[in-house]
Amino acid sequence: MKDVKHISSLQNPLIKKTLLLKEKSRERKKSGLFVLEGRKEFELATKGNYTMDTIFFCPELISIEALKASFKIENTPLISVSLEVYGKLAHRDTTEGIMAISKAKNHELNSLHLTQANPLILVAEAPEKPGNIGALLRTADAANLDAVIIANPRTDLYNPNIIRSSVGCVFSKMIVMADTSSIISFLKEKRIAIYCAALTASKPYTSINFTGPTAIVVGTEHSGLSEEWLTNSTQNIIIPMEGAIDSMNVSVSAAILIFEAKRQRIG
Known part of the structure; x- marks a missing residue:
């Protein structure tokens, strides 16, 4: 997985930031970022022209080849995470190995x-x-x-x-x-x-x-x-x-x- 960073520690600053975005509305509003997970959600957000800031995937759940074949991810930082880290980040019990930090849209x-x-x-x-x-x-x-x-x-x-x-x-x-x-x-x-x-x-x-x-x-x-x-x-x-x-x-x-x-x- 050349050029793909791997994170296996729950203490990693990016993982801590992602958890805050998931759990705290205040953090989402302050940063203009939010967390999404799942293939369907990722697909709809991409079709809706949402801009991804970071994409996470768990190799035990989805291969990088399947990820790249299914989604346009060329210009977005791609990070591999361990099963333990993914389990901590994921909001759902049953999940598909893909998450992202995305930029929110203007809803005024x-x-x-x-x-x-x-x-x-x-x-x-x-x-x-x-x-x-x-x-x-x-x-x-x-x-x-x-x-x-x-x-x-x-x-x-x-x-x-x-x-x-x-x-x-x-x-x-x-x-x-x-x-x-x-x-x-x-x-x-x-x-x-x-x-x-x-x-x-x-x-x-x-x-x-x-x-x-x-x-x-x-x-x-x-x-x-x-x-x-x-x-x-x-x-x-x-x-x-x-x-x-x-x-x-x-x-x-x-x-x-x-x-x-x-x-x-x-x-």
């Missing part, structure tokens, strides 16, 4: 440039649970949404649990984050209708015409959407419930609403 609202004249956007207000955020991003990818906007974010987008639960879809879609007021102003400026999932003053989602420029807005299951969204909504929408409860998991609700919009646009 001014980075969102919609190329479609008739966009379909998902807005999620203050989601906290990485599993829910990951599921929302998987739905956005499956529906090929034009963008995902996170209002009043409470969780670091590059949290390893979000990357894992999204199966790398955090890299496949345009994602921006901003405060609610700025997002509402942006949507109104772009003449995008705002449909808020809410229990009050709502119409059944199947009665709504989603074929124009549309933002579907969802809140948390616990507290729903803030009053600012409800005040500025084009129309509140509801998924009729026939059981004993009046709400579903936010990712399930979002998927139902998004794919109804997709159905209307195809039909």
